[in-house]
Amino acid sequence: MDLHFGDSKPTDDERAAVDALLGPPASAWEGADDRTDADLRWARGGREARERRDQLLPGLHAINDRVGWISEGALDYLCRRLTVPPAEAYGVATFYAMFAVKPRPAKVVHVCTDLACATRGARAVCAGLEERLGAAGSASGGVVWQESPCLGLCERAPAALVIQAGQPASPGRLRPRTPAPQSPAGLEFATAVVAPATPEAVVLAASAPEAATAEPPATMAVPQAGQQGLTLLKRVGVVDPASLDDYRAYGGYTALRHAFDLGPAGTIREVTDSGLVGRGGAAFPTGRKWQATASQPAHPHYVVCNADESEPGTFKDRVVMEGDPYALIEAMTIAGYATGAHLGYLYIRGEYPRAVRRLEHAISEARARGFLGDDVLGQGYAFDIEIRRGAGAYICGEETALFNSIEGYRGEPRSKPPFPVEKGLFGKPTAANNVETLVNVLPILTHGAEAFRASETKLFCVSGNVTRPGIYELPFGATLGELLDLAGRPETLKAVLLGGAAGGFVRPDEMDIPLTFEGTRAAGTTLGSGVVLAFDGTVPLPRLLLRIAEFFRDESCGQCVPCRVGTVRQEEALHRILDRTGAEAATDIALLREVGQAMKDASICGLGQTAWNAVESAIDRLGAYK
Amino acid sequence: MTVTPLGIPRRLIEFTLDGQEIRVPEGSTLLEACRGAGKDIPTLCEGDTLTPKNACRVCVVEVEGARTLAPACSRRAEAGMEVRTDTERARHSRKVVLELLASSTDLSTTPRAAEWIKEYEAKPDRFGADAARLNEEPKIDNDLYVRDYDKCIQCYKCVDACGEQWQNTFAISVAGRGFDARISTEHDAPLTDSACVYCGNCIEVCPTGALSFKSEFDMREAGTWNEDEQTETTTVCAYCGVGCNLTLHVQENEIVKVTSPHDNPVTHGNLCIKGRFGYQHVQNRG
Ligand code: SF4
Ligand code: SF4
Ligand code: SF4
Ligand code: FES
Ligand code: FES
Numbered sequence: 001m002d003l004h005f006g007d008s009k010p011t012d013d014e015r016a017a018v019d020a021l022l023g024p025p026a027s028a029w030e031g032a033d034d035r036t037d038a039d040l041r042w043a044r045g046g047r048e049a050r051e052r053r054d055q056l057l058p059g060l061h062a063i064n065d066r067v068g069w070i071s072e073g074a075l076d077y078l079c080r081r082l083t084v085p086p087a088e089a090y091g092v093a094t095f096y097a098m099f100a101v102k103p104r105p106a107k108v109v110h111v112c113t114d115l116a117c118a119t120r121g122a123r124a125v126c127a128g129l130e131e132r133l134g135a136a137g138s139a140s141g142g143v144v145w146q147e148s149p150c151l152g153l154c155e156r157a158p159a160a161l162v163i164q165a166g167q168p169a170s171p172g173r174l175r176p177r178t179p180a181p182q183s184p185a186g187l188e189f190a191t192a193v194v195a196p197a198t199p200e201a202v203v204l205a206a207s208a209p210e211a212a213t214a215e216p217p218a219t220m221a222v223p224q225a226g227q228q229g230l231t232l233l234k235r236v237g238v239v240d241p242a243s244l245d246d247y248r249a250y251g252g253y254t255a256l257r258h259a260f261d262l263g264p265a266g267t268i269r270e271v272t273d274s275g276l277v278g279r280g281g282a283a284f285p286t287g288r289k290w291q292a293t294a295s296q297p298a299h300p301h302y303v304v305c306n307a308d309e310s311e312p313g314t315f316k317d318r319v320v321m322e323g324d325p326y327a328l329i330e331a332m333t334i335a336g337y338a339t340g341a342h343l344g345y346l347y348i349r350g351e352y353p354r355a356v357r358r359l360e361h362a363i364s365e366a367r368a369r370g371f372l373g374d375d376v377l378g379q380g381y382a383f384d385i386e387i388r389r390g391a392g393a394y395i396c397g398e399e400t401a402l403f404n405s406i407e408g409y410r411g412e413p414r415s416k417p418p419f420p421v422e423k424g425l426f427g428k429p430t431a432a433n434n435v436e437t438l439v440n441v442l443p444i445l446t447h448g449a450e451a452f453r454a455s456e457t458k459l460f461c462v463s464g465n466v467t468r469p470g471i472y473e474l475p476f477g478a479t480l481g482e483l484l485d486l487a488g489r490p491e492t493l494k495a496v497l498l499g500g501a502a503g504g505f506v507r508p509d510e511m512d513i514p515l516t517f518e519g520t521r522a523a524g525t526t527l528g529s530g531v532v533l534a535f536d537g538t539v540p541l542p543r544l545l546l547r548i549a550e551f552f553r554d555e556s557c558g559q560c561v562p563c564r565v566g567t568v569r570q571e572e573a574l575h576r577i578l579d580r581t582g583a584e585a586a587t588d589i590a591l592l593r594e595v596g597q598a599m600k601d602a603s604i605c606g607l608g609q610t611a612w613n614a615v616e617s618a619i620d621r622l623g624a625y626k
Numbered sequence: 627m628t629v630t631p632l633g634i635p636r637r638l639i640e641f642t643l644d645g646q647e648i649r650v651p652e653g654s655t656l657l658e659a660c661r662g663a664g665k666d667i668p669t670l671c672e673g674d675t676l677t678p679k680n681a682c683r684v685c686v687v688e689v690e691g692a693r694t695l696a697p698a699c700s701r702r703a704e705a706g707m708e709v710r711t712d713t714e715r716a717r718h719s720r721k722v723v724l725e726l727l728a729s730s731t732d733l734s735t736t737p738r739a740a741e742w743i744k745e746y747e748a749k750p751d752r753f754g755a756d757a758a759r760l761n762e763e764p765k766i767d768n769d770l771y772v773r774d775y776d777k778c779i780q781c782y783k784c785v786d787a788c789g790e791q792w793q794n795t796f797a798i799s800v801a802g803r804g805f806d807a808r809i810s811t812e813h814d815a816p817l818t819d820s821a822c823v824y825c826g827n828c829i830e831v832c833p834t835g836a837l838s839f840k841s842e843f844d845m846r847e848a849g850t851w852n853e854d855e856q857t858e859t860t861t862v863c864a865y866c867g868v869g870c871n872l873t874l875h876v877q878e879n880e881i882v883k884v885t886s887p888h889d890n891p892v893t894h895g896n897l898c899i900k901g902r903f904g905y906q907h908v909q910n911r912g
């Protein structure tokens with residue numbers, strides 16, 4: 001390929017950030033400043049460097065973490081190091097919401113204005129910040145704040161996330177291989193979560209994120225913590241998430257030992273017999289997916305854990321990862337063993353700094369102790385896990401978009417077929433599962449498929465106007481009403497959004513809906529990602545619908561026409577009818593239906609196909625705009 | 627005249643197309659099957675020399691048992707499939723997609739767009755006068771070709787032709803996301819500062835006229851562009867030994883643009899800067 005670079009040079013800081021990730025450049029071909037005689041005689045880099053394209057996203061993160069934005073010089077340098085054409089890298093950098101290609105301050109505050117936060121005072125937080133820090137998007141005093149989609153902290157809404165760019169705080173974390181020059185502003189990379197947020201607390205955290213008050217323990221998100229009868233959440237809040245020994249003391253790694261006893265085929269059989277289906281929303285049988293991956297002749301095989309939980313109202317994966325990180329590592333190891341993979345990718349959304357830290361720690365610990373690596377548990381099976389941090393793109397939760405993202409391409413979904421089990425990550429057979437699905441594998445292998453079937457549970461993320469928001473674990477078959485009673489039903493329940501923004505609304509008189517995949521389907525709605533967002537009489541429905549439409553318009557990857565333009569037209573129509581009802585809204589509702597049908601039928605991926613569900617259900621089931 | 631190689635023989639598979647049993651070579655797309663059966667399905671992002679990105683969705687058809695519609699240009703025929711091309715559902719999606727496209731972009735130079743809009747009774751105006759549009763000024767930053775992204779439907783064809791599918795120059799890519807996604811050079815730089823080598827292969831594949839020869843762009847502005855009066859002559863490029871075929875488009879005895887036959891087994895419609903743009907010496911009548 002013709003690689004063409006402009007004249008922009010990286011700053012010392014930017015260069016150091018990239019070199020910390022990739023090591024120093026080996027030659028001028030790879031971006032070193034001085035040409036040696038040897039460089040003049042033969043070329044290096046090329047193919048070998050190109051095969052590291054999957055380092056593009058980590059490289060962009062490295063620059064963004066260090067400087068706060070990605071300059072031309074920095075991007076060009078990263079491209080030289082990886083032999084990636086700058087136009088493509090620019091396309092990737094501009095795809096993600098957490099990166100900027102224009103200068104901005106080192107401190108960026110993301111304020112959630114999504115569904116749960118909107119019901120719990122996000123507007124007031126924004127207004128307060130406007131007063132103190134100026135308009136959203138305008139830099140003042142070294143800080144810029146901006147509105148953000150759901151940060152996955154809905155149980156503590158309203159929420160804000162502060163990210164401060166700077167030197168890596170602990171040198172070990174980014175594994176610098178060259179001494180890093182001091183960052184000019186003298187700042188250290190730091191993040192702080194403020195939830196529940198007040199304008200004062202956000203400003204304070206933004207002024208010194210490294211000194212902000214620590215987040216509450218993960219248990220705070222689990223109202224049932226410590227209760228009997230929990231399976232998936234039983235260790236959250238009980239076990240020390242930093243201690244492998246503690247994890248083992250609470251039954252950790254028995255499931256993997258069982259898997260080794262059963263062998264790969266036996267493990268798959270057990271998972272198939274358990275009847276486990278994917279918890280990400282599609283409800284595909286996990287055993288069948290693993291079997292299909294395991295039996296592919298092409299190699300290597302990969303397992304991918306989809307922890308890019310970005311559905312508004314969803315935060316269960318965060319809580320499990322923060323509270324019980326080793327469980328996920330053990331489950332991924334089992335998935336790898338069963339499907340014949342030796343490398344697993346754990347893709348965590350970029351808005352979850354604490355989950356990333358905990359899993360980084362847990363993985364290095366597991367590696368050091370022989371639970372990951374060349375010879376897992378002395379069984380002669382090699383398996384390791386790489387963490388990939390997302391950078392703010394809901395669409396990367398779509399599995400094929402996630403593969404593209406890991407590979408260093410824009411996070412655009414691929415069209416299926418071929419399916420991932422045949423051609424997934426790097427074009428190889430891949431089993432992709434989300435966090436909740438994977439952790440279910442542990443009780444299956446520990447207690448057997450039959451015991452699992454008898455007591456299968458599901459996680460629900462309850463937020464909005466309830467008194468005890470958080471994650472609930474309930475046996476399949478509990479009703480919506482029972483769940484809401486546990487969480488503290490609001491006095492004037494007006495509507496419940498089931499399954500998140502891609503799900504649908506149900507009425508207060510539909511509390512008997514059983515929370516199963518079949519039950520919700522029979523009731524004409526969906527369980528989706530397990531979101532239960534309750535709204536009381538104070539919530540203006542048309543505003544809520546507009547927020548949902550805004551969300552999809554923002555998050556569409558833009559690849560296909562029905563979604564790229566359809567989501568815009570949907571938002572426009574909802575704007576027009578914001579304060580209208582009846583005949584005045586009728587034309588636009590008809591328009592919405594027509595566009596919605598085409599989005600559902602003709603979009604490439606689930607985002608476009610579901611972008612009209614919630615609005616449709618609000619019109620049909622709740623009688624919005626009547 | 628060009629020669630099209632036949633390739634290795636393929637197995638035939640049988641499926642139902644609009645109620646009719648038909649047989650196509652294994653690996654054929656539904657679109658190929660439709661065309662073989664004489665059905666005219668609208669397409670925009672599909673191109674005869676590229677692997678379609680199936681992004682425009684005007685070619686959708688109904689496959690029995692599938693939850694969503696399928697893009698005919700990319701979905702391969704499978705034995706036993708039941709495909710319907712002209713159902714209410716498929717027609718509805720095509721209509722809305724045409725409306726969405728025509729309301730956000732300028733389709734005035736997209737061949738057949740007007741015809742399809744009429745056929746499907748699409749009414750792009752019904753989204754109101756305030757409907758968001760691309761609204762971009764043409765980018766004129768060199769003497770060879772113009773990028774008028776107001777007409778761009780983001781079909782990815784130019785990106786694929788510039789990148790891995792043909793030219794391997796990777797001068798352009800899609801930047802941004804969603805409705806704000808745009809075809810862009812690195813750092814949104816002018817073409818002259820980018821990696822572009824002016825092969826013009828992107829113009830060759832652009833289905834909307836968003837990319838055009840500067841000569842064509844200027845003549846359209848001046849109102850002198852008249853395709854009906856143009857003649858096309860295919861000849862051999864005289865510059866180097868590769869021997870690419872050039873099709874000269876001539877209006878009033880002036881070459882107004884150069885294309886290349888897509889069915890040429892060597893070049894598939896691709897040229898280099900000299901063959902594509904180096905024609906002025908022919909008309910130096912000094
Ligand atoms: S449906 Fe939306 S998100 Fe999915 S591929 Fe199309 S544009 Fe992208
Ligand atoms: S410029 Fe033309 S070829 Fe490129 S994406 Fe736009 S419409 Fe397609
Ligand atoms: S178009 Fe370019 S490559 Fe082809 S024959 Fe002419 S000069 Fe040679
Ligand atoms: S954190 Fe704000 S809605 Fe989820
Ligand atoms: S032509 Fe098939 S999707 Fe565009």
